[in-house]
Amino acid sequence: MEVINIVGTDDTPNVILDKDNGKFEISGRSLPEDVNQFYEPILNWIDTYAEEPAAKTEFNFKLEYFNTASSKVILDILLKFEEIVENGHEVLIKWHYHEEEEDMQEAGEEYADIVEIPFEYVSYTD
Secondary structure, three states: OOOEEEOOOOOOOEEEEEOOOOEEEEEEEEOOOOHHHHHHHHHHHHHHHHHOOOOEEEEEEEEEEEOHHHHHHHHHHHHHHHHHHHOOOEEEEEEEEEOOOHHHHHHHHHHHHHOOOOEEEEEEOO
16 A cells, blocks of 8 residues: 655644554644645545554554644544444554643544544653
């Protein structure tokens, strides 16, 4: 499967989707001008991955900030992984947040309440 490796900017996150090495990560800031255009290839990649996922998938979200439009796409991503869980595969979401950013921790908790996927919260400092 093709690897997606997008280097982030001030407005778009780093994205690594690498099935062979088991690396799934979105990090940085997500406020792209056209959220659908930015995330469409990512969502399509996840759809393809869902057809033959690994037995266990660990997806890391390390977002410092995301806008409202991005929050909807993040939920779409999580819902796709929820389907993978429903099909009998193991998925763990690792939600990283800066220890001083309660809003980001709460955002992860809100997503965890919506989807039936195990979440692990990882606090970090600079």
